[in-house]
Amino acid sequence: MEKKKLIYLDRNENHYGPAPKCFKVLSKPNFNKLSSYSRDFSRGVKSRLSERLAKEFDIDESRVLLGYGGEDILKQVVHCHLSKGDKILIPAYSWWYYKAIAEEVEGIKVEYPLIKGDTTFYYDVDEMIRLVNTEKPKMVFVASPNNPTGNAIDLSELQRFLDSCTDSVVVVDEAYTVFANTDKTYVKALVGKYSNLLIIRTFSKYFALAGIRIGFALMGQNLARFSKFSARYLGYNRLSERIALAALDSPEYYEEMRLKMLADIDMFFNEFNKLQGFTAYKSLANFILVEIPSQIKVPLKNHLLSKGLVVKFMDEDNLQSHIRISIGTPEENQMLMEAVKEFVSN
Numbered sequence: 001m002e003k004k005k006l007i008y009l010d011r012n013e014n015h016y017g018p019a020p021k022c023f024k025v026l027s028k029p030n031f032n033k034l035s036s037y038s039r040d041f042s043r044g045v046k047s048r049l050s051e052r053l054a055k056e057f058d059i060d061e062s063r064v065l066l067g068y069g070g071e072d073i074l075k076q077v078v079h080c081h082l083s084k085g086d087k088i089l090i091p092a093y094s095w096w097y098y099k100a101i102a103e104e105v106e107g108i109k110v111e112y113p114l115i116k117g118d119t120t121f122y123y124d125v126d127e128m129i130r131l132v133n134t135e136k137p138k139m140v141f142v143a144s145p146n147n148p149t150g151n152a153i154d155l156s157e158l159q160r161f162l163d164s165c166t167d168s169v170v171v172v173d174e175a176y177t178v179f180a181n182t183d184k185t186y187v188k189a190l191v192g193k194y195s196n197l198l199i200i201r202t203f204s205k206y207f208a209l210a211g212i213r214i215g216f217a218l219m220g221q222n223l224a225r226f227s228k229f230s231a232r233y234l235g236y237n238r239l240s241e242r243i244a245l246a247a248l249d250s251p252e253y254y255e256e257m258r259l260k261m262l263a264d265i266d267m268f269f270n271e272f273n274k275l276q277g278f279t280a281y282k283s284l285a286n287f288i289l290v291e292i293p294s295q296i297k298v299p300l301k302n303h304l305l306s307k308g309l310v311v312k313f314m315d316e317d318n319l320q321s322h323i324r325i326s327i328g329t330p331e332e333n334q335m336l337m338e339a340v341k342e343f344v345s346n
C-alpha cells in the first residue's frame, strides 16, 4: 500500500518556502570560498550578515549577535548568565524549550501566568512586575508573540515591564514577530534604553529558512559579557549567511506571503469560532490556538490523520483540549478547515 504523504501543520514551519533569490545562491555556490573561514572579525565585525542586520535595524553592529537559530541564542544566554539556584521567570504557557534550558543549568523556574480572555490570551504585566519584585529573578523570558498562545505584548506594556527589571537580564523572544508587526524602529529604541535587554529574532519562521539555522539578537549595552561569550572569531556559516542576505533582499516576496498568511489566520479565527464548542484565539504569529470540545480530541486527531493532516494536539497543564495549527499554504489551510467541518457535521 502506498504510504500517504502527511502535511505537517504542527511544527510552525513556513510552507511558502524561501524567496527565489535564496535558491539562486544555492545554484551558484562559490566552492572555493567554502574552504576558508570568513574571518570578518579581522574587519572589526562579526560577519556580512551582522553588518547588514545592523543597517536594517539602524543600530551599531556591535549590538547585533548571530547564532544557529533563536534556539542557539536562547541556550547561550542562559548558559552565560544563569547559574545553579538562580531564578528565571518563564511564561506559564510557552515553548517547552525555555524550561529545558533553565534545567540544563539547574536554574529555578518561576512561572508567571498568561491570562485567558474570551478570544485572546494576554500578559498580566502587573503580576509580572510583582514577581520580579518578590522573586528577584536573574533572568526573565517574554515571548512576543508567545508560542502556543499567539498573543504579543504591547510596546507600552513591555516598556512598563522593562522599567521594573533593572536587575534582571530580559530576553524577548520575537521569533514570530514579523508576521503581524513589520515595524523595526522600536527595536533600536528599546535596546538603546534598556541595557539588560536581548531581543531575539530568527530566519526560520517569516523567512521560511528553518533549515539554514540562523538567528540573531539585538542587545542592550550591558550585555557585553554575553557578546564575548557568543562571539565566533573564525566566522559563521558562509552559505547560510548568503542565503539569509538573499532573503533580506526579497521584501516583496515575503510581503505577499505575509498578507496571504494573515488572511488565512483570519479565516481560521472566524471559521473555528462559528463551530459549536470551539474557541479560536487571536494570533499574531504563523499559528493559531484553538480550544476544542475535549471529548473529540482522539477522534478528531484520527480523522485529520486519515486525511494526511497533522496538527499539534496540546498536552500541557490547562491546555489539554487545545490544538495548535501552523498556517500552511492556502490550499493546505482550506483542506484542514474542510476536514474539521466534515468531522463536526458527521
Ligand SMILES: Cc1ncc(COP(=O)(O)O)c(C=O)c1O
Binding pocket: 011, 012, 068, 069, 070, 071, 072, 095, 143, 146, 147, 173, 175, 201, 202, 203, 204, 210, 214, 215
Ligand atoms: C517561541 C520560539 N522561539 C524560538 C524558536 C526557535 O527557532 P529557531 O531556532 O529555528 O530560530 C521557536 C521554534 O519553534 C519558537 O517556537
